Amino acid sequence: MSVKFPLLLAALAAAAPHSARAEWAWNFPAPVTPLALDTLHVHNTFMAIALAIFVVVFAIMLYSIFTHRKSRGMEPATFTRPSTAAQVFWTTIPFLVFAFIDFILMGIPAYHSVVVMEDTRSDADMVVKVTGSQWKWQYEYPEEGIRFVSALATTPEQIADRAAKGEHYLLEVDHPLVLPVGKKVRILLTSTDVIHTWWVPQFGAKRDAIPGFIRETWARIERPGTYRGQCAELCGKGHGFMPVVVQAVAEPEYRLWVARQKGEQAAQAAGAERVWSRDELMKQGETVYGKVCAVCHQAQGQGIPGAFPALAGSKVVNGPALDRQGRLVKDGHLDRVMNGKPGTAMQAFKATLSDSEIAGVVTYERNSFGNKMGDAVQPAQVKALR
Amino acid sequence: MTTGELALHQAHAVPPRGWLRWLTTTNHKDIGTMYLVFSLAMFFVGGLMILLVRAELFRPGLQLMEPELFNQLIGVHALVMIFMALMPAATGFANWMIPLMIGAPDMALPRLNNWSFWLLPPAATLLLMPFVLALFGVGTGAVGTGWTLYAPLSVQDGMGMDFAIFAIHLLGISSVMGSINIIVTILNLRAPGMTLMKLPLFAWGWLLTAFMLVAVIPVLAGAVTMLLTDRHFGTHFFNAGGGGDPILFQHLFWFFGHPEVYIVLFPVWGFTPHILSAFARKPVYGYRAQVYAFWVIGVLSVIVWGHHIMTSGLSTAGLLYFMYSTMAISLPLSVLFFCWIATLWRGAMTFEAPMLFALGMIVLFGVGGLTGLVLADAAADAQYHHSYFVVAHFHYTLFAGGIMGIMAGAYFWLPKMTGHLYSEKLAQWHFWLTAVAFNLTFLPQFFLGLAGMPRRIPDYALQFADFNWVSSVGAFFLGAAQLLFLVNVVKCIRGGPPAGDKPWEGAQGLEWTLPSPPPRHTFQTRPVGE
Numbered sequence: 001m002s003v004k005f006p007l008l009l010a011a012l013a014a015a016a017p018h019s020a021r022a023e024w025a026w027n028f029p030a031p032v033t034p035l036a037l038d039t040l041h042v043h044n045t046f047m048a049i050a051l052a053i054f055v056v057v058f059a060i061m062l063y064s065i066f067t068h069r070k071s072r073g074m075e076p077a078t079f080t081r082p083s084t085a086a087q088v089f090w091t092t093i094p095f096l097v098f099a100f101i102d103f104i105l106m107g108i109p110a111y112h113s114v115v116v117m118e119d120t121r122s123d124a125d126m127v128v129k130v131t132g133s134q135w136k137w138q139y140e141y142p143e144e145g146i147r148f149v150s151a152l153a154t155t156p157e158q159i160a161d162r163a164a165k166g167e168h169y170l171l172e173v174d175h176p177l178v179l180p181v182g183k184k185v186r187i188l189l190t191s192t193d194v195i196h197t198w199w200v201p202q203f204g205a206k207r208d209a210i211p212g213f214i215r216e217t218w219a220r221i222e223r224p225g226t227y228r229g230q231c232a233e234l235c236g237k238g239h240g241f242m243p244v245v246v247q248a249v250a251e252p253e254y255r256l257w258v259a260r261q262k263g264e265q266a267a268q269a270a271g272a273e274r275v276w277s278r279d280e281l282m283k284q285g286e287t288v289y290g291k292v293c294a295v296c297h298q299a300q301g302q303g304i305p306g307a308f309p310a311l312a313g314s315k316v317v318n319g320p321a322l323d324r325q326g327r328l329v330k331d332g333h334l335d336r337v338m339n340g341k342p343g344t345a346m347q348a349f350k351a352t353l354s355d356s357e358i359a360g361v362v363t364y365e366r367n368s369f370g371n372k373m374g375d376a377v378q379p380a381q382v383k384a385l386r
Numbered sequence: 387m388t389t390g391e392l393a394l395h396q397a398h399a400v401p402p403r404g405w406l407r408w409l410t411t412t413n414h415k416d417i418g419t420m421y422l423v424f425s426l427a428m429f430f431v432g433g434l435m436i437l438l439v440r441a442e443l444f445r446p447g448l449q450l451m452e453p454e455l456f457n458q459l460i461g462v463h464a465l466v467m468i469f470m471a472l473m474p475a476a477t478g479f480a481n482w483m484i485p486l487m488i489g490a491p492d493m494a495l496p497r498l499n500n501w502s503f504w505l506l507p508p509a510a511t512l513l514l515m516p517f518v519l520a521l522f523g524v525g526t527g528a529v530g531t532g533w534t535l536y537a538p539l540s541v542q543d544g545m546g547m548d549f550a551i552f553a554i555h556l557l558g559i560s561s562v563m564g565s566i567n568i569i570v571t572i573l574n575l576r577a578p579g580m581t582l583m584k585l586p587l588f589a590w591g592w593l594l595t596a597f598m599l600v601a602v603i604p605v606l607a608g609a610v611t612m613l614l615t616d617r618h619f620g621t622h623f624f625n626a627g628g629g630g631d632p633i634l635f636q637h638l639f640w641f642f643g644h645p646e647v648y649i650v651l652f653p654v655w656g657f658t659p660h661i662l663s664a665f666a667r668k669p670v671y672g673y674r675a676q677v678y679a680f681w682v683i684g685v686l687s688v689i690v691w692g693h694h695i696m697t698s699g700l701s702t703a704g705l706l707y708f709m710y711s712t713m714a715i716s717l718p719l720s721v722l723f724f725c726w727i728a729t730l731w732r733g734a735m736t737f738e739a740p741m742l743f744a745l746g747m748i749v750l751f752g753v754g755g756l757t758g759l760v761l762a763d764a765a766a767d768a769q770y771h772h773s774y775f776v777v778a779h780f781h782y783t784l785f786a787g788g789i790m791g792i793m794a795g796a797y798f799w800l801p802k803m804t805g806h807l808y809s810e811k812l813a814q815w816h817f818w819l820t821a822v823a824f825n826l827t828f829l830p831q832f833f834l835g836l837a838g839m840p841r842r843i844p845d846y847a848l849q850f851a852d853f854n855w856v857s858s859v860g861a862f863f864l865g866a867a868q869l870l871f872l873v874n875v876v877k878c879i880r881g882g883p884p885a886g887d888k889p890w891e892g893a894q895g896l897e898w899t900l901p902s903p904p905p906r907h908t909f910q911t912r913p914v915g916e
């Protein structure tokens with residue numbers, strides 16, 4: 001045993017994953033907002049208090065365990081409760097100590113932290129709306145009219161160990177949320193399907209995103225940098241693959257970014273006006289399908305029996321998308337994609353996809369996986385239905 | 387006595403043999419044994435599930451399973467451990483020991499008792515069957531929402547959810563019936579002279595557990611029924627689109643879920659002083675204080691549920707209320723700790739396995755309790771919540787406080803129940819391996835949580851890799867260590883040195899006045915009270 005055990009441990013250590021990024025972190029990551037700094041202080045103080053209580057109480061217990069043993073010839077005492085006034089006094093001590101710790105030593109700083117954490121509104125400089133949906137985040141800047149979706153950038157091959165994992169494995173996205181430093185950002189949260197939780201540890205901000213309700217939190221980022229977090233509420237099979245990445249930049253850089261985003265969105269809107277060719281739509285559709293729909297309906301449209309219907313040969317897909325007047329067919333293909341089906345994992349994609357993306361993916365589905373509808377839906381038609 | 391009556395009486399006295407005996411028994415010792423065996427089996431089922439999970443988490447990337455199966459395993463692990471391992475173990479001890487401790491001939495409602503137990507195997511079947519069905523291509527597997535079943539994820543989930551809902555209903559009915567039985571037994575069948583304030587602490591702990599169960603299980607049953615109708619009958623309790631509220635489910639769930647912690651722990655805290663007193667050879671210290679502390683914790687337990695949902699957007703006032711009320715639990719809890727340590731103080735201690743497990747329980751549960759105090763702080767909780775910090779915390783309370791406590795009870799009473807002594811050497815190994823492996827498994831999880839690893843993810847970022855493999859290694863040692871317990875129990879049932887009426891020198895109480903194992907019927911004439 002004595003020889004085998006360390007050997008076994010060494011073998012396990014060798015088999016264990018070693019990576020440059022693996023680190024033995026013992027505490028919260030470096031705080032970059034006043035809220036996170038405050039939380040760290042509160043946490044450190046409380047942990048110190050808890051540790052002190054632990055040490056004192058169990059030192060007493062250990063002392064007793066080592067001295068009051070039968071093997072040392074102890075004669076057991078017979079007392080069963082405090083009998084003298086002095087003993088009564090001593091027995092009330094733990095009670096008083098805990099009352100003091102709970103409601104004064106810990107209670108007062110905690111009170112102030114809670115009030116600060118909940119004050120999302122006063123002096124807020126800007127608002128960002130965050131919408132969770134299975135399994136990506138959508139960010140919206142209401143004042144600027146900017147809106148985009150932010151999804152995992154790690155590839156399925158990396159997750160399946162078929163490709164090398166990057167430095168920010170699982171904590172990388174295609175479009176990070178960009179925020180200016182030094183501004184108090186009021187973050188409004190909601191969801192389109194199930195409950196998600198938006199969490200960036202270095203901001204000390206974590207709040208649930210609840211379908212049908214708005215919740216809020218705030219952050220005033222003090223240092224430029226890239227900050228990473230994850231969805232923290234179990235939200236289905238993609239729960240572990242729904243990172244939050246925030247890029248904090250100086251104000252001028254932020255303004256530049258805003259201008260660029262606005263330009264891009266204008267170009268996209270113009271795209272919705274013109275008539276697209278079938279090939280353009282199919283290409284657009286294939287990209288969207290791979291990024292958004294394939295997690296559930298699978299790469300070849302075969303679905304997962306019992307959970308996600310097959311699109312190959314589906315009655316809905318192979319039925320009409322629009323009627324002759326260009327109106328939605330209820331429970332038809334386009335209706336299902338734009339408005340989803342409440343109470344199921346199929347969400348209303350009109351909230352997260354642009355006109356050309358919806359037109360593309362619907363056209364693609366109607367003409368792939370063995371479906372041969374031969375028609376196409378134009379972005380302008382989708383736009384008219386919003 | 388007519389011949390008919392005589393035949394009836396004899397039929398009662400001579401139980402049927404084979405499996406019929408177990409199916410039809412109304413004997414509290416038989417039923418207690420069935421509860422304990424069921425619990426032990428389920429402990430290994432739940433343990434196996436989580437070892438699969440820890441194997442997947444051994445290193446980054448997905449190697450063994452798809453995320454769907456991962457989500458099912460973690461949730462079913464929790465449901466199995468809480469409802470089918472911990473609770474039945476406590477009920478098994480109650481069945482066996484409460485009548486012996488209070489001098490009752492049996493439980494007050496023996497037929498109900500039989501039914502309470504026999505609802506459990508169907509419940510387990512319902513919960514686990516979807517795993518098997520999925521193998522045959524039916525459905526998508528078991529419930530995949532985690533044990534908390536939060537709507538709307540649980541509205542979306544596959545048919546495993548419906549199976550879980552009915553399993554929970556059966557478990558709930560079983561618990562409520564078991565609780566009513568225990569309450570009625572304790573209140574009506576005590577030996578003459580045993581006033582409530584002379585009741586053994588184990589019975590007190592169970593009395594309060596039973597009251598809590600009767601109070602909160604119906605709320606859980608209501609919540610999952612609302613879920614069922616939301617899923618299939620077009621109601622919108624948890625759907626904002628129809629005027630409902632997803633957070634309503636969380637309130638209902640945790641109104642049950644928080645007391646559930648004490649439901650599991652009170653029976654353990656009840657017999658802990660018996661064990662401490664037996665091995666310190668000294669009377670229990672602060673009997674009254676402990677009874678009052680139970681009452682205070684029992685009452686507090688139903689008014690603090692909000693601390694489980696502090697990131698869901700409670701109002702500032704709500705956060706402060708739940709924070710302070712939760713912190714207040716530390717007051718009665720400090721009384722319990724004080725009494726436990728005072729029971730040891732100036733005793734003449736020896737350290738057989740029950741004592742070791744009881745002491746280990748106290749120290750490690752101390753870690754769980756103190757981190758609970760820190761978690762109560764609503765501002766810092768925003769960082770801890772939904773992270774591995776919470777996972778570590780509740781395993782220090784439920785594994786250390788719950789399972790290790792149950793182990794203490796098992797070693798304490800095995801000689802009484804079987805009439806044989808267990809192997810002390812094996813038991814000592816079991817304790818030390820469990821204690822070390824437990825900390826190896828769960829201590830790193832505190833740090834993972836602080837570093838920002840969310841719970842319930844099947845794959846993780848590279849910076850979490852080191853602590854995760856340590857935790858996985860610890861988990862496998864922890865699982866392996868429990869096999870020693872299994873071996874020891876089986877050996878002890880089969881044979882071993884005779885235990886005698888009172889195998890523990892310092893043990894106190896009526897149960898130790900009986901032979902080991904006690905005859906099938908005990909206290910048919912009431913014992914004379916002190």
Ligand SMILES: [Cu+2]
Nearest residue numbers: 196231235242
């Ligand atoms: Cu999510």
